[in-house]
Amino acid sequence: MNERRPMIAGNWKMNLNVKESLDFARTLLKETAGVEETDVLVAPPFTALRAVGETLAGSRIFLGAQNMHWEAGGAFTGEISPSMLLDAGCSHVILGHSERRSLFGETNEMIDRKLGAALQAGLIPILCIGETLEEREGGRTFAVIEKQLEESMKGLLKTGSMPDSVILAYEPVWAIGTGKTATPEQAQEVHGFIRKWLGRTFDPGLAAKIRILYGGSVKPDNISELMAKEDIDGALVGGASLKAQSFVPIVKYARI
Ligand code: PGA
DSSP, rough: OOOOEEEEEEEEEEEEOHHHHHHHHHHHHHHHTTTTTTEEEOOOOHHHHHHHHHHHHTEEEEESSSSOOOOOOOOOOTTHHHHHHHHHHSSEEEESHHHHHHHOOHHHHHHHHHHHHHHHTOOOOEEEOOOOOHHHTTTTTHHHHHHHEEEEEEEEHHOOOOOOEEEEEEGGGGSSSSOOOHHHHHHHHHHHHHHHHHHHSOOHHHTTOOOOESSSSOOOHHHHHTTTTTTEEEEEHHHSGGSSSHHHHHHHHHGO
């Protein structure tokens, strides 16, 4: 047993309007009441953040955003600043999700700036990394992961330290929304690699504290075997986080 607290995070992506988000947040509050062994987080779309934040205030469910800009404010049409997320009630922010990288051109360099800005503002980043199918089949998984870590954490590497609140999420791109989950062994292999890299790059004591979530087609029927692996500390759930009937059993995986 390690000292890391498990986290189950739901990324709602571009789904649910304000009313649907509120109804769902209230259902989750009811159905996860009493879950103390696991941290729970939801990341609604921007338009629903504030309303969901008010509903979750004082509860054990954390509120996260799905993205943000690194600047504090100014002429950046369509963007959201770290302080706006705090103002809406967020404690966390997902950064570098593969959909942001592949569909919206986010680079490691941009993610590095976002990571620094989030930490500076007092938001806890959930930094996503992961390889594509082509990269995996070409035997480049570890090289790709290492490059993403090095480049998207450049600012932290320069300081030589990393707050232990930072959360990493390993999400193999080929497993996102495809129904193809990495096997627990495949996921563990990469999680172990990431933790070793953290130990080498920062220090082993810190590496032992950092939570590394797995993401990619997590469902009620595969969560337990993933969570049984030594270096898997939780899940970042997309599709299955949109319905109580699938998200609640994932949150309660330890009780099933
Ligand atoms: P999925 O998405 O669970 O629908 O595969 C995971 C994610 O994108 O975080």
